[in-house]
Structures are given as C-alpha cells and as structure tokens.
Amino acid sequence: MTNPKVSIIIPVYNGSNYLREAIDSALGQSYPNVEVIIVNDGSTDNGATEQIALSYGNRIRYYPKENGGVSTALNYGIEKMTGDYFSWLSHDDVYYPNKIYNQIKFLMGNDLKDTILYGGYELIDESSMVRAQIKPENLYPEVKLNIPLFPIFRGLINGCSLLIHKSHFQKSGLFDENLQLAQDYALWFKMLRNAKIKFLPGISVKTRIHNEQQSSVKKDRNLNECNSIWISFMNEVSVQEMCEMDGSPYVFYKKTANFLQKFTSYTEAQQYAESLAQKAKDKISVVIPFLNRIPALIESIKSVLAQSYTNIEVLLIDDGSTDDITPLKELEDPRLRYINQEHKGTSAARNLGISLSLGEYIAFLDSDDIFLPGKLEKQINYMKTYKLPFSHTSYLRMNMQGKPKQLINSGRFSGKVFPRILASCGIAASTVMVKREVLDNMKFKESIILGEDVCLWIDIAYSNTIGGIDEPLTSVRIGSTSSVFDIEKQRIAYLNIVEHIIKNPLYVVNEHEINLLLKDFTNLFKL
Structure with missing residues (x-):
C-alpha cells in the first residue's frame, strides 16, 4: 500500500464547456498511480461531451x-473503478496538481489507510477566476474539524476534496439514486458515523459556481430535498454524537439552526432545528439509577410522571x-427510557444517564425517593428566574x-457556599437539579461508593453559585440500612470526602473549614 491506485471519477452531463479543464487537472496530478474514469450520463449536446472525452x-x-442523474453516474463509476481509493471530480471543477499526492502521502505517512480525508477549496467563476477561498481551519479548531459528523452539520465538506477508501462503500453503500442534489451529504452522513475523518489543511480543489448548475435549474425541488435530508440528519443523530460536537443537544441544535439560517436557504430545516433547540432547552432529564427494589422504584417513577x-x-x-423487572417494563409512557448496564455502582449509573440525556436540565432521584407535586416546575422556574446553574x-x-x-x-444552604461547603454539606441528591453545561467537565467519581454526591457538589460549588429552595419538594426514604442510621457508612463517607478535599490543592488551603470537618468527624465517631 505504499503506492495505492486512486480512481478519479468524473460524472458529466452536457459538460463540453468545462470538461476538458477538469480532465486535464485529473491527468496532471503529480501522483502517478491514478486512473481517470469519465461517465457520460446521457448527454444531449449532439456528441460534444463525448467528443472531448474520446479525444483523450x-x-x-x-x-x-x-x-x-449524478448519483447513477457516480455509482456506475464506483462499480467500474479498479483503484483502492475514490476521488470525485465534478466536470466543471478543477484539481490542484498535488491534490492526490498530498492526501496519499499523509495517509501512508501516518498509517491511516481507512481514514477519510477532506480539505479546503476555492470558488471560481465561469472564467476560472478565483472569487473566494473556503478554509475550515480558519473557522474552527482542528479538534472540531476531526469529529466525524461535525463537518457535515457545519457544511464544511466539498465532495471533490474528499479521498475515500473503497471499503467505505462496501460498509455504507453507494449514492442514493433517488436524490438529485443531497445525495453526497446523505452518503457522507452514513459513512462518517462509522469512520474516522481527518481534515488536511490547504486548498486542493477549485469549485465552479455558474448559472447552469442543477441547483439553479430545479430550485424548488432541490430545496425540498435538502430540507428533508437535513431534518432526517437531526432526527437520526444520537445524543452522544451531539455532545461530542457541541457539548449538549441544546447547543448542537442551536448552532445547527444558526448555520442553516446564515449559510443556506433551508428555512424548513432551520425552523425545525430551532424547535428542537427550544425543546431541549426546556426539557428536564430525570436520572434514576436502580438496583432491584422494583416496587419502590415504580412509586418513584410515578411521582415523576405525575x-x-x-x-x-x-x-x-x-x-x-x-x-424481576417485568412490572417496570409494563409502565407505558413515551417519556420513560430504560437503559441496562452491568453492575458498576450508583455513580457510574448516574454518569451514564447524564451522557444519554437530552435535556438542558438534569435532575437526580434515588430509586426509593419521591418527588412531591410541583417539584420540577418550581425548581426549573427558580433556576431560570435567577439564572442559576445548580x-x-x-x-x-x-x-x-x-x-x-x-x-x-437544607434549602437554606444557598449562594456562594464555597468554602463553607467543605465543613458541612447537607444537600440530598434527590433534591438536585443542575444545568447540563456544569456537568460537561465534572462527573460523579465512580471509584467512590459513599459520599460521592457530596464530592461532586463541592466541585460544582467551587466555581458556581448554589441556589437553595427552602421548601420541601422531595421525600427521601430512610431505613435501618440508610447512612443516617449506619455509623460505618457515615464513617466511610466522611473519609471519602476528606480524601477528596485534601487531594485538591485548591481546597486544602481552606484550613478553617477542613478543621471544622475533621472536628465534626472526631466528635461523631469519638476518635
């Protein structure tokens, strides 16, 4: 694979005006091992297009x-190609001489055989004059450009800048021949959900803008098609993919809407993205980890649904x-989502719930506790009114x-509570609501079994204002095995919290609060 063959496929329909320039740029590649395939998609220009192709x-x-249509021509060319890599060149576009060489050199030099490459491009007019340069590296940091779906949702991919290993067509299929304009992005979306992508800085392609293009000839049909394909993308993208691109579903939908409004005419898709952003912004995701205790869990669930x-x-x-969780699965409500994991503990379960949640606000509820009526409405309104993150x-x-x-x-504990929170924290997990952005870089410590929630509240309080509602809005169940009555559990929780504090140089300087915590610990356990 040190010198793999690249198949440059040029689909053309009535393209005699620009075809020769495209073919010359393909044959003029500095990389020697290429084949150039011309697929004439039934041109009706009295043989002018065919005459140019045959002259070579x-x-x-x-x-x-x-x-x-162009999809059928591309698919025909892919079926006929004998190369290891596919490179698309529109009949009215032009490659720079080193386009293929630079891409193959990068792949082979970095052992990235199956990685899909893309790059920047220039816009040229009918006379081949450069009108603009599109350089994604000037718009976004490199780490963003290499997130698989990010260039799709920000419109950064020019299909002719790509280099694609043939194996990706075997995995994802060919271009959808029912699509007239969005066939490229539809396929890239499928491919990039199961592939690695790498942005290669620099300009590799000249893309021609002119009045004869299909997008100008069939504007209404193309708008409907592009609106539909973008809406389908937003319906299919997963929470994990959205968070990887933009941190949260709300931010993802909002930025997608902004892109569609600023750079496209896809008003229907833009409005759809706005509606999804609003739903995500106002949605509360309630995370309930559980291990058995199904009857109590069902009572907890019903308190949320009510x-x-x-x-x-x-x-x-x-x-x-x-x-037996059969009674649980008999609950019928579209707002319920059941996720199973192997036993890893409450912290891991909560973190998994956070990662899969769609809401901009996240509330926690232990599986034997109960939300009192009006809890969520009062709490989210309170947070929005005072612009509180927690x-x-x-x-x-x-x-x-x-x-x-x-x-x-406990709701009286409010405001800038750090470093007071180091000495004492009475926040119960089932009373907490937090904005997703706070949890982007902070999670429950999965190595801690007891006191893990207090450790997280301390981390959050260090740089955030804590809002407290002095009204009981949750009922917390306690029994003989609860930490309230179990001295050994309390001792372990205290030790975990103390260890968490003294390991952090930002916390350990607060000697007064730490001494109060240690004094409380000594008195409680009579050490």
Whole structure:
C-alpha cells in the first residue's frame, strides 16, 4: 500500500464547456498511480461531451450511459473503478496538481489507510477566476474539524476534496439514486458515523459556481430535498454524537439552526432545528439509577410522571438488577427510557444517564425517593428566574412505609457556599437539579461508593453559585440500612470526602473549614 491506485471519477452531463479543464487537472496530478474514469450520463449536446472525452484516447476510461442523474453516474463509476481509493471530480471543477499526492502521502505517512480525508477549496467563476477561498481551519479548531459528523452539520465538506477508501462503500453503500442534489451529504452522513475523518489543511480543489448548475435549474425541488435530508440528519443523530460536537443537544441544535439560517436557504430545516433547540432547552432529564427494589422504584417513577411540568424524560439506569423487572417494563409512557448496564455502582449509573440525556436540565432521584407535586416546575422556574446553574431543595425524611418523619431545611444552604461547603454539606441528591453545561467537565467519581454526591457538589460549588429552595419538594426514604442510621457508612463517607478535599490543592488551603470537618468527624465517631 505504499503506492495505492486512486480512481478519479468524473460524472458529466452536457459538460463540453468545462470538461476538458477538469480532465486535464485529473491527468496532471503529480501522483502517478491514478486512473481517470469519465461517465457520460446521457448527454444531449449532439456528441460534444463525448467528443472531448474520446479525444483523450486510452489516457482515460470512458463510459456512456442513459441519463439517470449524478448519483447513477457516480455509482456506475464506483462499480467500474479498479483503484483502492475514490476521488470525485465534478466536470466543471478543477484539481490542484498535488491534490492526490498530498492526501496519499499523509495517509501512508501516518498509517491511516481507512481514514477519510477532506480539505479546503476555492470558488471560481465561469472564467476560472478565483472569487473566494473556503478554509475550515480558519473557522474552527482542528479538534472540531476531526469529529466525524461535525463537518457535515457545519457544511464544511466539498465532495471533490474528499479521498475515500473503497471499503467505505462496501460498509455504507453507494449514492442514493433517488436524490438529485443531497445525495453526497446523505452518503457522507452514513459513512462518517462509522469512520474516522481527518481534515488536511490547504486548498486542493477549485469549485465552479455558474448559472447552469442543477441547483439553479430545479430550485424548488432541490430545496425540498435538502430540507428533508437535513431534518432526517437531526432526527437520526444520537445524543452522544451531539455532545461530542457541541457539548449538549441544546447547543448542537442551536448552532445547527444558526448555520442553516446564515449559510443556506433551508428555512424548513432551520425552523425545525430551532424547535428542537427550544425543546431541549426546556426539557428536564430525570436520572434514576436502580438496583432491584422494583416496587419502590415504580412509586418513584410515578411521582415523576405525575409532575405538573411535562417536558421531561425519565432515564431508568438498571445497575445490574437481578429481580424481576417485568412490572417496570409494563409502565407505558413515551417519556420513560430504560437503559441496562452491568453492575458498576450508583455513580457510574448516574454518569451514564447524564451522557444519554437530552435535556438542558438534569435532575437526580434515588430509586426509593419521591418527588412531591410541583417539584420540577418550581425548581426549573427558580433556576431560570435567577439564572442559576445548580439548585437543591429542602426535603422530608420518610420511613420505609412512606410516612413523613422529619423536615430537613437544607434549602437554606444557598449562594456562594464555597468554602463553607467543605465543613458541612447537607444537600440530598434527590433534591438536585443542575444545568447540563456544569456537568460537561465534572462527573460523579465512580471509584467512590459513599459520599460521592457530596464530592461532586463541592466541585460544582467551587466555581458556581448554589441556589437553595427552602421548601420541601422531595421525600427521601430512610431505613435501618440508610447512612443516617449506619455509623460505618457515615464513617466511610466522611473519609471519602476528606480524601477528596485534601487531594485538591485548591481546597486544602481552606484550613478553617477542613478543621471544622475533621472536628465534626472526631466528635461523631469519638476518635
């Protein structure tokens, strides 16, 4: 593979005005091992296109066919190619002489045989005069440009700048012959969900803009097609892919809408992206990790589904339950999402829920606790009113039978609570709601079994204002095995929190608060 063959495929229809310039640029490549395939898609120009192609003799491979559109011509060329790599050249575009050489050199030099490459390009007019340069490296950082779907959703890929190993067509199929204009992006979307992509800086292609292009001739049909394909992209892209590109579904939808509005005429797709952004912005994702205890879990779920705030999703993260979960799956509500993982602990389950959630706000609920009526609506309105990234509420302790036992006024703990939070933190996980952006770089520590929630609240409080609602909006169930009554669990939790604090140089300088924590620890356990 040190000198792989590249197949340059040129589909053409009535292209006698620009075809010769395209063929010359393909044959003039500094990389020697290329074949140039011309597919005449049923031209009706009295043989003018065919005459130009045949004038090159055996320097090219020429195939005439009935007219079927550019997709059919590209697919025909792919079926006839004998090269290891596919490179598309429109009949009215032009390659720079080193286009193929630079790409093959980069792939072979970095052992990236199957990686798809793309680059920048120039816009030229009918007279081949350069009108603009498109350099993605000037628009976005390199790390963004190499995220597989990012160049799709920001319109950065010029199909003629690509170099694609033939194996990707075997995996993803060929161009959709029912599409007239969006066939390229439709295929790139499929390919890049299962492939690596690399942006190669520099200009490799000249793309011609002129009035005879298909996009100008059939404007209404093409607009409908492009709107439809972009909407399908937004419906298919996963939460993980959105977060990889832009950090959260809301930011992804918003930036996609902005791109469509600024750079395209796809008004329907732009409005659809706006609507999805608004839904994601207002959506609350409730993450409930559980391990068995199905009857209590169902009670918890019902307390969420009964909330007055309805733009929610409930992520049920099964942490390896061994009990019969059939009653759980009998719950019918489209807002419920069931996810199973092997037993890894509550922190791992919560982190998984965060990574799969769609909402811009994330609330946590333990599997035996209950949201009181109006909890979510009051909390999200409070956070929006005061522009808070994190909030919690007071709560009621209840016994295992669900009977209220004690009011805990933890909601009074509010404002800039760092470093006070180092000495004492009474925030209950089931009362917390947090904006997704806060959790982009902070997660529950999966190595900690007890006290892991307090460690995260400390991390968040270091650089964020904490909002507290002094109204009990959650009921927290306690029993004989709860930490409230289990001294050994309390001791382990304290030790985990202390270790978390003293390992962080930003925290350990707060000697007064740490001494208060240690004093409380000593008194509680009589050390």
